[in-house]
Amino acid sequence: QKEVEQNSGPLSVPEGAIASLNCTYSDRVSQSFFWYRQYSGKSPELIMSIYSNGDKEDGRFTAQLNKASQYVSLLIRDSQPSDSATYLCAVGSNDYKLSFGAGTTVTVRA
Amino acid sequence: EPEVTQTPSHQVTQMGQEVILRCVPISNHLYFYWYRQILGQKVEFLVSFYNNEISEKSEIFDDQFSVERPDGSNFTLKIRSTKLEDSAMYFCASEDGTAETQYFGPGTRLLVL
Numbered sequence: 624q625k626e627v628e629q630n631s632g633p634l635s636v637p638e639g640a641i642a643s644l645n646c647t648y649s650d651r652v653s654q655s656f657f658w659y660r661q662y663s664g665k666s667p668e669l670i671m672s673i674y675s676n677g678d679k680e681d682g683r684f685t686a687q688l689n690k691a692s693q694y695v696s697l698l699i700r701d702s703q704p705s706d707s708a709t710y711l712c713a714v715g716s717n718d719y720k721l722s723f724g725a726g727t728t729v730t731v732r733a
Numbered sequence: 734e735p736e737v738t739q740t741p742s743h744q745v746t747q748m749g750q751e752v753i754l755r756c757v758p759i760s761n762h763l764y765f766y767w768y769r770q771i772l773g774q775k776v777e778f779l780v781s782f783y784n785n786e787i788s789e790k791s792e793i794f795d796d797q798f799s800v801e802r803p804d805g806s807n808f809t810l811k812i813r814s815t816k817l818e819d820s821a822m823y824f825c826a827s828e829d830g831t832a833e834t835q836y837f838g839p840g841t842r843l844l845v846l
Contacts, residue, residue, distance in 0.1 A: 657835075666822075666837040666839050666840045667837045669837075672834050711775075711776065715833055718781075718789050719788060719828070719833070720778045721776075723775050
């Protein structure tokens with residue numbers, strides 16, 4: 624069973640601050656890593672993908688991957704109230720399916 | 734921007750009835766998936782489909798479930814005899830096979846009474 628673990632939160636941050644989300648995974652052969660944002664009652668929306676160790680930046684979002692530690696994180700800089708959502712960590716292996724974490728709920732206080 | 738579409742958005746059915754959930758994946762994508770999310774729980778993989786056959790399925794995807802790509806655009810999930818515990822959001826996703834990135838449709842909320 625491939626496990627993906629996330630802090631459930633809720634994570635509350637003031638507007639303009641950095642939100643830091645963490646995710647660990649159990650399957651060492653995992654090759655692809657994704658962060659999805661899910662608003663209540665809606666479908667997962669892809670924010671970031673990362674495949675190799677290090678950092679990847681896209682606008683206000685930075686994903687970090689450390690395969691040796693089986694750890695992936697997401698930083699949201701300059702958090703906005705519209706960033707309030709549940710953030711899902713998803714891990715893919717060579718079987719072309721994604722294993723999801725339970726998600727971290729983020730609330731950005733105006 | 735191309736997107737995955739799903740119909741219906743909501744479906745209410747009686748226990749024991751058959752339901753068919755429909756999806757239109759992004760047109761040049763090759764891999765298709767169904768996931769489900771029970772209220773308050775994590776997104777769970779059900780099945781993946783490539784080259785007109787199932788490539789992987791989870792233990793949830795038992796004999797009551799089937800998938801089909803009846804034409805060049807639609808991808809369907811059939812539940813033959815629904816149970817109360819089948820109540821969930823069902824998401825279709827598709828992938829072009831190069832970036833391993835799956836794009837999700839808006840989902841069908843299924844309620845079994």
